[in-house]
Amino acid sequence: MDNETLEYVQRSKYRQNVLKALDGNVLMPKEIAERSSIKSNHISKVLSELKSKGLVECINEEARKGRLYRLTQDGEKIVENLK
DSSP: OOHHHHHHHHTOHHHHHHHHHHTTOOBOHHHHHHHHTOOHHHHHHHHHHHHHTTSEEESOTTOSSSOOEEEOHHHHHHHHHHO
16 A cells, blocks of 8 residues: 555545445445445445556456445445544
């Protein structure tokens, strides 16, 4: 995890809130939306951004519905820095 990635997350409340919602949890996008107070139509975009940065991962990619997301090790380090 580098400073550039940390700054990238800090520039967006949405990215911060999604990572905090996933801290210690495995959640579906709907649950992430509820915990982070972000409308569900924004969640998939934020998740794909965070996934491309290697901060979150989908543990059941093959599923069309009910996909589950969790933090990667780098994502966990970012959340620690946000606390």
